[in-house]
Amino acid sequence: MKQDTLRAREQRTGWLLVIPALLLLLLVYAYPILRAFGLSLFSQNLGTQLQPEFAGLANYSRMIADGRFWQSIGNTAIFTFSALILELVLGMGIALVLNQTFRGKGLVRTIAILPWALPTAIMALAWTWIFNDQYGILNDILLRLGWIETGINWLGNPTLAMVATIVADVWKTTSFVSILLLAGLQSIPQDLYEAHAIEGATPWQSFRQITLPLIMPQITIAALFRFAQSFGIFDLIQVMTEGGPAGATEMVSLYIYATVRRYLDFGYGAALVVVTFLILIVVVALAAYLIAKLRRSTGVET
Amino acid sequence: MMTQRKFSVASLLLGLAIVLVVLFSLGPIIWQFLTSIKTNDAIAAIPNVYFPNPNQLTLNHYTELFARRPFFNYMLNSFLVSILSTILCLGLGSPAAYALARLRIPGERILLALILLITLFPYILLFLGLLEIVKALGLGNNFLALIVPYTAINLPLTILVMRSFFQQLPRDLEDSARIEGYGTLKMLVEILLPLTLPALVTTGILTFIFAWNEFIFALTFITVENMKTIPVAAAQLGGSSVFEIPYGTIAAATVLGTLPLVLLVLFFQKKIVQGLTSGAVKG
Known part of the structure; x- marks a missing residue:
């Protein structure tokens, strides 16, 4: 009896403490997503004088035939996967370096996390300046090395503009990956390596047989975070190229933004939000499934 | 315990890697800073001026931010x-x-x-x-x-x-x-x-x-x-004139906006x- 009332009181206090935060999360996360699902079934644009008119799945069938949408999805996929792979490889390298013992390690670590902390929009300006066709330092270095004859118009060429935005994103977010991976590396007991080395394993074998499997959880989490963030990348691209040249770097987020803000097509914009959301959820669910499977398999082995 | 001192080749490689990590992380920030304190002539010089000499130094880009903008x-x-x-x-x-x-x-x-x-x-x-x-x-x-x-x-x-x-x-x-x-x-x-x-x-x-x-x-x-x-204001600095982008002012804004x-x-x-x-x- 007494136990029950105590328990009930604990629950009541618990909810009391959780509810304010929960309400805010519902307002800022749940409402916009649910609203997008609802609005995506309506036409609400300049043609309907911004009044909502029920349209069924018209927005979705329009999307199937919308070349610009498919191009933006393609651009986003190229951007996301290139950036993700580069960030994981480079982040791993940096984490391995930061995990060594050397003088001034604290300072080097501080420097290495700096890019992550700085505003993306502002650092996009810095990268725009680096890639500047006339006065950019990148062209200057390449010219001095004699690798090119004249300055390259990086942001004016469709392929190179994509490369430039990927480079800037890799610079900005590799530090996040290396922070997570470094935490993983530090949790590996040193004697594992020593025992392995006594058995005659090379450093590369140790890396593949000890390091990689043991920090797989951190790798997966970093990859998941980076995937979701790259997939919705907005500020970096908006500042560097505005999606240009000729839509070559238009990501799905920029297309959504333009649809809503420039073309005032709220219904179609909502449908684009819904599809982006669903793609994200599917990938996250797949990743979660993989993580669970991974945990099970490592659990069996040890 | 393994031997603490590794081969000199290994420590040389480590040193090189550390320098690369530092350069990679700091390069763009340092270049923005150098741009922000250079005169417009030095900014537009070809080949680039990496380390400006005393007559190429200026704080104009910073004062401009506060004079012309509600920075x-x-x-x-x-x-x-x-x-x-x-x-x-x-x-x-x-x-x-x-x-x-x-x-x-x-x-x-x-x-x-x-x-x-x-x-x-x-x-x-x-x-x-x-x-x-x-x-x-x-x-x-x-x-x-x-x-x-x-x-x-x-x-x-x-x-x-x-x-x-x-x-x-x-x-x-x-x-x-x-x-x-x-x-x-x-x-x-x-x-x-x-x-x-x-x-x-x-x-x-x-x-x-x-x-x-x-x-x-x-x-x-x-x-x-x-x-x-700051991020929005800085990103819109270049938008005011299409033909003459104020590189120095933008650089100064990025330095101040990232400083905190x-x-x-x-x-x-x-x-x-x-x-x-x-x-x-x-x-």
């Missing part, structure tokens, strides 16, 4: 919005984190999974719905339109980091407080809060950084020049790393 306002706006949303976020997030760490509430596993899931949502998914709310409530060009979303987008991280902190606290403390007759709320404020300060600072630094850096909401909900935050964060990282590197890893990994 002081931009900084102040960013500070205000970031600080207020950080305080709100800690105030709402820590009690929730405590409840999720210690009190048994039905459905808490689902709640935690959802909180973890929404840390993955890019802001572009939210801006359309928020835009409607902002319009309906007449909150355009009101800092509330930034403070409330910033508080919300930082809540998941705050809850995860604070929860992992509360879980590490010894339970005896709370048990003895209960025996003394403290209620949960009283115990939270009088006993746990002082102990929690370091974790609050850690979390607060992260939420401050995220709020300072946010772009898409600030771009959409604030259009009055005097009310803009550079200082935060310099002083709190350990806390930032600790917060990020406990938020992402242990959650």
Whole structure:
């Protein structure tokens, strides 16, 4: 009896403490997503004088035939996967370096996390300046090395503009990956390596047989975070190229933004939000499934 | 123990790798700084002037920012919005984190999974719905339109980091407080809060950084020049004239806009790393 009332009181206090935060999360996360699902079934644009008119799945069938949408999805996929792979490889390298013992390690670590902390929009300006066709330092270095004859118009060429935005994103977010991976590396007991080395394993074998499997959880989490963030990348691209040249770097987020803000097509914009959301959820669910499977398999082995 | 001193080749390679990491991380920042203190002639010199000589130095780009633009306002706006949303976020997030760490509430596993899931949502998914709310409530060009979303987008991280902190606290403390007759709320404020300060600072630094850096909401909900935050104002500096882009001024703006964060990282590197890893990994 007494136990029950105590328990009930604990629950009541618990909810009391959780509810304010929960309400805010519902307002800022749940409402916009649910609203997008609802609005995506309506036409609400300049043609309907911004009044909502029920349209069924018209927005979705329009999307199937919308070349610009498919191009933006393609651009986003190229951007996301290139950036993700580069960030994981480079982040791993940096984490391995930061995990060594050397003088001034604290300072080097501080420097290495700096890019992550700085505003993306502002650092996009810095990268725009680096890639500047006339006065950019990148062209200057390449010219001095004699690798090119004249300055390259990086942001004016469709392929190179994509490369430039990927480079800037890799610079900005590799530090996040290396922070997570470094935490993983530090949790590996040193004697594992020593025992392995006594058995005659090379450093590369140790890396593949000890390091990689043991920090797989951190790798997966970093990859998941980076995937979701790259997939919705907005500020970096908006500042560097505005999606240009000729839509070559238009990501799905920029297309959504333009649809809503420039073309005032709220219904179609909502449908684009819904599809982006669903793609994200599917990938996250797949990743979660993989993580669970991974945990099970490592659990069996040890 | 393995031998502490490795081959000189290995240490040479390590040294090289360290130099590369430092150059990679600092290069773009240093180049912006050098650009910001060069005269326009030096900026437009071909081949580039890497280290300006004394006659090529100027502070004009900085004074220009304050003379021609309400740059002081931009900084102040960013500070205000970031600080207020950080305080709100800690105030709402820590009690929730405590409840999720210690009190048994039905459905808490689902709640935690959802909180973890929404840390993955890019802001572009939210801006359309928020835009409607902002319009309906007449909150355009009101800092509330930034403070409330910033508080919300930082809540998941705050809850995860604070929860992992509360879980590490010894339970005896709370048990003895209960025996003394403290209620949960009283115990939270009088006993746990002082102990929690370091974790609050850690979390607060992260939420401050995220709020300072946010772009898409600030771009959409604030259009009055005097009310803009640093990232948006800086990004729009070049927009005023198409033909002559003020590279020096933009560089100066990037230096000033990143300076508070550079200082935060310099002083709190350990806390930032600790917060990020406990938020992402242990959650």
